[in-house]
Amino acid sequence: MPWSLDMDRPTQQTAARHRAHAVMQTRRRYPRVNLHGVEIDLELRMAGQELVDRARALDISVGGVRIAATRRLTIGDLVVLRGRLPGSPPHPIHLAGTVVWCHRPLDPDGSAGAFNYGIEYLAVAESTARALSTWISQQEAATP
16 A cells, blocks of 8 residues: 555554654665754745745755655655755755655644655755765764
8 A cells, every 4th residue: 555645644654654764764875963952944945936835954964854844745846945054154055856755743732743854855056065064974973
């Protein structure tokens, strides 16, 4: 049975997705930094459109990012993300990518939370790639 794109209700596949995500964590091509306590707010645009939504990065790597957003996207959608990496000075980032997975977890009160999306980068400016790589290395070094 294929995964349901109707994310207003959790499905039986939710538990399977979590298990698959845990396995995937051990096989990632790029180290991912969980952003607990670090705010990276992003502008989310569909390719060729004006501002569509605000998003928050939940984890990030040099190959992709997991975001939370209120707008419903579809696997395969092309998106552009703009924001700033925290630091001194904050470095602007501009990323183009495609939605490769989506999930809508429940909030603690049982209501549907923000949509979570996995975005795989298709195009990253060289300066953004350098800044992202450096920032991720700094975050990993600072993590006990």
